[in-house]
Amino acid sequence: AATATxxxxxxxxxxxxxxxxxxxxxxxxxxxxxxDVHQKFPDLKSSQxxxxxxxxxxxxxxxxxxxxxxxxxxxxxxxPIRIWILDSHPFGPxxxxxxxxxKMVIRVGKxxxxxxxIYLPYLQxxxxxxxxxxxxxxxxxxxxxxxxxxxxxxxxxxxSLTDINTIIAKISSGASDIVAEPPMQAADYYSSKVTVxxxxxxxxxxxxxxxxxxxxxxxxxxxxxxxTVKSGTLDMEIFHLPKVEISRDYSKSADSSxxxxxxxxxxxxxxxxxxLQSNVDLFKSIIPNIVQHSPNCVLVIASQPVDVMTYVSxxxxxxxxxxxxxxGCNLDTRRFQFILGKSxxxxxxxxxxxxxxxxxxxxxxxxxxxxxxxxQNINPDILNPDYETCKQQAYRAFKELKDKSQRSWSVGxxxxxxTETVLRNLDHSHSVSTLVKxxxxxxxxxxxxxxxxxxxxxxxxxxxxxxxxxxxEMLQDSAATLQKLFQQLKI
Numbered sequence: 001a002a003t004a005t006x007x008x009x010x011x012x013x014x015x016x017x018x019x020x021x022x023x024x025x026x027x028x029x030x031x032x033x034x035x036d037v038h039q040k041f042p043d044l045k046s047s048q049x050x051x052x053x054x055x056x057x058x059x060x061x062x063x064x065x066x067x068x069x070x071x072x073x074x075x076x077x078x079x080p081i082r083i084w085i086l087d088s089h090p091f092g093p094x095x096x097x098x099x100x101x102x103k104m105v106i107r108v109g110k111x112x113x114x115x116x117x118i119y120l121p122y123l124q125x126x127x128x129x130x131x132x133x134x135x136x137x138x139x140x141x142x143x144x145x146x147x148x149x150x151x152x153x154x155x156x157x158x159x160s161l162t163d164i165n166t167i168i169a170k171i172s173s174g175a176s177d178i179v180a181e182p183p184m185q186a187a188d189y190y191s192s193k194v195t196v197x198x199x200x201x202x203x204x205x206x207x208x209x210x211x212x213x214x215x216x217x218x219x220x221x222x223x224x225x226x227x228t229v230k231s232g233t234l235d236m237e238i239f240h241l242p243k244v245e246i247s248r249d250y251s252k253s254a255d256s257s258x259x260x261x262x263x264x265x266x267x268x269x270x271x272x273x274x275x276l277q278s279n280v281d282l283f284k285s286i287i288p289n290i291v292q293h294s295p296n297c298v299l300v301i302a303s304q305p306v307d308v309m310t311y312v313s314x315x316x317x318x319x320x321x322x323x324x325x326x327x328g329c330n331l332d333t334r335r336f337q338f339i340l341g342k343s344x345x346x347x348x349x350x351x352x353x354x355x356x357x358x359x360x361x362x363x364x365x366x367x368x369x370x371x372x373x374x375x376q377n378i379n380p381d382i383l384n385p386d387y388e389t390c391k392q393q394a395y396r397a398f399k400e401l402k403d404k405s406q407r408s409w410s411v412g413x414x415x416x417x418x419t420e421t422v423l424r425n426l427d428h429s430h431s432v433s434t435l436v437k438x439x440x441x442x443x444x445x446x447x448x449x450x451x452x453x454x455x456x457x458x459x460x461x462x463x464x465x466x467x468x469x470x471x472x473e474m475l476q477d478s479a480a481t482l483q484k485l486f487q488q489l490k491i
Contacts, residue, residue: 205412
């Protein structure tokens with residue numbers, strides 16, 4: 001959703017762009033890209049508008065509005081689009097939408113959802129400097145020339161759900177009539193195939209939780225141990241779970257949308273570093289096989305220690321960081337939000353509370369500025385006794401729950417929570433392990449948990465909540481410790 005604040009013609013004005021991009025981390029790189037867009041697509045316009053994420057948070061973002069030329073079956077059409085440029089650009093992929101007029105109907109398919117959100121392999125593979133906005137526009141044109149994303153509404157047709165979705169979408173003028181064709185068949189809709197890779201209780205917990213949520217068309221379980229009893233595969237084969245295929249053949253995982261890794265080699269009497277290196281060696285055989293067969297997937301890492309193994313997976317996969325996430329502090333955050341919400345009589349979604357940082361280590365408790373229904377402001381920047389007391393009580397309760405919980409099933413539910421957000425493209429925010437270089441004065445390439453907005457493309461935005469200097473030093477210490485550990489591992 002968006003609220004326009006100041007649209008302007010894209011007659012290139014570098015000074016105006018500098019002002020608009022004042023809060024962008026890589027302003028100069030973004031300006032250079034916009035120059036190239038202006039030269040190659042002079043009819044497009046730019047604006048700085050307010051984008052509202054699904055969790056209610058808002059950001060003033062640069063966006064590009066207009067039409068792109070598409071030729072289909074010998075005719076030319078102008079497809080109205082809007083591209084939101086995130087403040088992490090060019091290291092984070094843009095958000096792309098269609099902007100149909102009232103006479104146009106969105107054709108839902110593998111590249112477009114009911115809201116007009118656009119998904120392309122180019123976005124999934126987003127990795128600066130190989131990708132840029134001009135390349136995205138060219139790829140968009142190429143894909144839309146294969147299958148047009150819009151068609152003209154027939155006047156005799158009764159309103160349908162697709163029509164309603166089109167009306168809800170932002171209306172834009174300036175596009176010619178779009179070729180009239182029926183909507184795509186079900187086979188063209190986005191596939192929801194998931195692979196779970198690992199052993200034992202956690203792999204079983206992830207599998208059962210995903211099935212209970214009914215969010216997949218197919219689930220492939222690949223065990224990483226020869227022991228069928230320990231891996232859980234024997235029982236799954238005996239009782240035959242619907243939608244589940246058990247195989248040691250990685251080719252069965254081909255074209256998975258999400259791949260969940262739960263594999264671990266813990267259990268011996270070796271030192272921590274030796275055990276960790278054993279885990280890395282296991283991942284050297286796992287990750288390349290996954291990448292080969294599902295090159296466009298989102299990797300969800302649940303193996304422990306999660307911040308380390310997420311980094312290892314990122315290095316071994318060659319994926320851009322937005323497509324490799326660790327479960328991190330998602331479970332801890334959801335629990336903390338629930339307990340805090342009960343304390344202040346608010347829903348968990350309204351609490352704006354997070355557990356961030358190193359999972360199981362120097363984690364940081366964050367409670368952003370809020371306002372209750374009675375109008376009383378709860379502001380963490382003003383450390384009043386009521387705020388601190390409530391926050392500390394909720395945090396203690398959360399810690400007690402964490403110590404007493406059944407770990408595998410709890411993590412399985414957390415993994416399913418993340419998988420559902422990605423598969424259903426929910427735009428929800430989760431505290432997950434992600435690349436934090438550039439946040440809180442961290443200059444090294446390490447993974448820690450921060451609030452991330454997730455979609456089908458993976459991480460589309462990362463937030464860095466305001467924290468105290470002491471907490472910031474804690475995160476920096478975690479980053480330094482992880483960096484020293486990485487230097488000792490053979491990745």
